[in-house]
Amino acid sequence: MAERLSAEARKSALKELPGWTDTSGRDAIARTFTFRDFNEAFGFMARAALVAEKNDHQPEWRNVYKTVEVVLATHDAGGVTALDIDLAKAMNAIARQLGVA
Numbered sequence: 416m417a418e419r420l421s422a423e424a425r426k427s428a429l430k431e432l433p434g435w436t437d438t439s440g441r442d443a444i445a446r447t448f449t450f451r452d453f454n455e456a457f458g459f460m461a462r463a464a465l466v467a468e469k470n471d472h473q474p475e476w477r478n479v480y481k482t483v484e485v486v487l488a489t490h491d492a493g494g495v496t497a498l499d500i501d502l503a504k505a506m507n508a509i510a511r512q513l514g515v516a
């Protein structure tokens with residue numbers, strides 16, 4: 416099972432992850448993506464869902480119109496692991512492909 420990252424390891428991982436921050440009150444990372452419209456937001460979610468399914472590691476997320484709020488944590492480990500960092504990187508790459516940040 417994936418191990419929780421130390422605060423230090425999480426901090427240095429976040430430096431490589433534009434837009435992602437620590438959440439207050441729990442061991443998780445978060446980013447809000449803003450797209451041009453709902454179609455693009457949902458396209459992002461569809462692509463990210465394929466990655467999540469492949470890795471058997473799913474996000475917590477909320478979509479309102481063209482925004483997608485994402486929180487990543489490894490529930491089995493009670494915090495942030497390398498699985499969350501990998502998914503965050505994949506999400507950033509997908510957003511970039513869609514022309515958003």
Ligand SMILES: C[C@H](O)[C@H](O)[C@H]1CNC2=NC(N)=NC(=O)C2=N1
Pocket residue numbers: 471472473474488489490491492
């Ligand atoms: C059995 C299965 O692999 C686990 O329950 C997986 C599924 N997806 C998961 N996703 C996330 N985000 N955290 C988990 O701990 C987790 N556990």
